[in-house]
Amino acid sequence: MIEKVVFPSSLGPRLAGVLEVPDGPVRGWGVFAHGFTLGKDSPAAARVCRRLAREGIGMLRYDNLGLGDSEGDWGDGSFTVKIDDTVQAAEFMKQRGTPVELLVGHSWGGATVIAAAHEAAGVRAVATIGAPVDPSRVERHYDAVVERVLTEGSAEWLIGGKALTLKRSFVEDVREADLRDRIHDLRLPLLVMHSPTDNTVGIENASEIFRLARHPRSFVSLEGSNHFLTGAGQADRAARIISAWADPYLSAGAGL
Numbered sequence: 001m002i003e004k005v006v007f008p009s010s011l012g013p014r015l016a017g018v019l020e021v022p023d024g025p026v027r028g029w030g031v032f033a034h035g036f037t038l039g040k041d042s043p044a045a046a047r048v049c050r051r052l053a054r055e056g057i058g059m060l061r062y063d064n065l066g067l068g069d070s071e072g073d074w075g076d077g078s079f080t081v082k083i084d085d086t087v088q089a090a091e092f093m094k095q096r097g098t099p100v101e102l103l104v105g106h107s108w109g110g111a112t113v114i115a116a117a118h119e120a121a122g123v124r125a126v127a128t129i130g131a132p133v134d135p136s137r138v139e140r141h142y143d144a145v146v147e148r149v150l151t152e153g154s155a156e157w158l159i160g161g162k163a164l165t166l167k168r169s170f171v172e173d174v175r176e177a178d179l180r181d182r183i184h185d186l187r188l189p190l191l192v193m194h195s196p197t198d199n200t201v202g203i204e205n206a207s208e209i210f211r212l213a214r215h216p217r218s219f220v221s222l223e224g225s226n227h228f229l230t231g232a233g234q235a236d237r238a239a240r241i242i243s244a245w246a247d248p249y250l251s252a253g254a255g256l
Helices: 043-054 079-095 108-116 135-141 146-152 168-176 180-184 204-212 234-249
Strands: 002-008 014-020 028-033 057-062 102-106 125-129 154-159 162-167 190-194 217-221
Touching (some): 014 043, 014 079, 028 043, 028 079, 028 108, 043 057, 043 102, 043 234, 057 079, 079 108, 079 168, 102 108, 108 135, 108 180, 125 234, 135 168, 146 154, 146 168, 162 168, 180 204, 204 217, 217 234
Parallel strands (some): 028 057, 028 102, 102 125, 125 190
Antiparallel strands (some): 002 014, 014 057, 154 162
């Protein structure tokens, strides 16, 4: 069962989300953070969350600022805003009586949930899929316009058929993002999943995240998967792994 929801972003505009509600007994609740400009309906977000719901873990997936059905201007966002909005999503879930214990993030969203876990109350476990160790690596996607942005303050940027406005504050915030200390200081169970044939975010990112993390930490190779989990069964497989791994950290599974 799905439920459409809205909640305020950290900057004010409303963010649109879909809550995947289990049909049977609920083992726990989580929030999913999507990739850089992908949105809540991207294959990784939608398919992983649907499968987790079938596994008894209710999941909120939502569009970041200015994407999909959410309000606001994408250019007003940044890595910091994405972190803050993930915390806002967890707070929204808490207020509706479904407190979040699990954060799951894909690609840039994986880096986001590691950072957000430090601030989101009640989170007991974090899982990443194809996450970069350095959030600023996304600059390669807009490097053709970055000098213009820094000189003029903003510029239009086309990606995947979408026209987005890239702003100087966004670029500067992303350049200053440092995930390494947050990984080391996470102090929560961390599952790192990555495909060794990921041509978008290389497997060396997973190696570095795993090296920096403290126990309990786990790594699972998503052999044969592409970065976006678009192949048949790829997202389902990732979700089943998360479901099994997270069980001891969910209140129902832990008997709390």
